[in-house]
Amino acid sequence: xxxxxxxxxxxxxxxxxxxxxxxxxxxxxxxxxxxxxxxxxxxxxxxxxxxxxxxxxxxxxxxxxxxxxxxxxxxxxxxxxxxxxxxxxxxxxxxxxxxxxxxxxxxxxxxxxxxxxxxxxxxxxxxxxxxxxxxxxxxxxxxxxxxxxxxxxxxxxxxxxxxxxxxxxxxxxxxxxxxxxxxxxxxxxxxxxxxxxxxxxxxxxxxxxxxxxxxxxxxxxxxxxxxxxxxxxxxxxxxxxxxxxxxxxxxxxxxxxxxxxxxxxxxxxxxxxxxxxxxxxxxxxxxxxxxxxxxxxx
Numbered sequence: 276x277x278x279x280x281x282x283x284x285x286x287x288x289x290x291x292x293x294x295x296x297x298x299x300x301x302x303x304x305x306x307x308x309x310x311x312x313x314x315x316x317x318x319x320x321x322x323x324x325x326x327x328x329x330x331x332x333x334x335x336x337x338x339x340x341x342x343x344x345x346x347x348x349x350x351x352x353x354x355x356x357x358x359x360x361x362x363x364x365x366x367x368x369x370x371x372x373x374x375x376x377x378x379x380x381x382x383x384x385x386x387x388x389x390x391x392x393x394x395x396x397x398x399x400x401x402x403x404x405x406x407x408x409x410x411x412x413x414x415x416x417x418x419x420x421x422x423x424x425x426x427x428x429x430x431x432x433x434x435x436x437x438x439x440x441x442x443x444x445x446x447x448x449x450x451x452x453x454x455x456x457x458x459x460x461x462x463x464x465x466x467x468x469x470x471x472x473x474x475x476x477x478x479x480x481x482x483x484x485x486x487x488x489x490x491x492x493x494x495x496x497x498x499x500x501x502x503x504x505x506x507x508x509x510x511x512x513x514x515x516x517x518x519x520x521x522x523x524x525x526x527x528x529x530x531x532x533x534x535x536x537x538x539x540x541x542x543x544x545x546x547x548x549x550x551x552x553x554x555x556x557x558x559x560x561x562x563x564x565x566x567x568x569x570x571x572x573x
Contacts, residue, residue, distance in 0.1 A: 388415075
């Protein structure tokens, strides 16, 4: 077994203070009323799964989120990417719907489906290489448990599919065919909360988080294959569905959030180390920064 994986597991157990990336501790169950939240995220680089492009793509992501007392939730968002090669306002629109269920005071489970629509140029291509091989559909299921209000830990499973370019006899054409990927993510975090900072209606939360992700990354295998064909280099792989399930990444994130009334302001730092990378890989780790502002309409 990978020694680095065992070391990280040991660190996670010894920390005993981390739980779900961007997830809310269920030690405080949600109030029995529906909510509608509008927000805008801004980040220094666009990612898909744990992948980043060799070019930097800062982005804005306006979004709308709804949740009712029964656990049903839905969201819509759109990416606008800042890059000289991208000429349109939005490059991608995301839609999702799902349910969250609370089991007593300490456990929750949920499932959701998300769909991403990617805009294309006059040649039928998406706006960059990372978007070109991103999969449009995803089904997610998760289970989480709050350990004594100290550690919130959840395990999530993703099944993703969509059409991406494949090689053909005519090297000038790349027909799109179906591709699938599977992922498992284990997330642990702890939420530190302070109320009544400046007024009787504000508060700060700090949620250090550690995340381990594994999966197949067939989309990345296919992207590399097409890249080698276009550059005149032969790929060592000759079929797309051949990416074994591997440990993919270790991630540490530190979101800091300030709430006052209906407004929320978040700044998040995220560091990702990519596992099982080839020696010639251009990117083996990276840091991301994201700032968000949200307003609770109801």
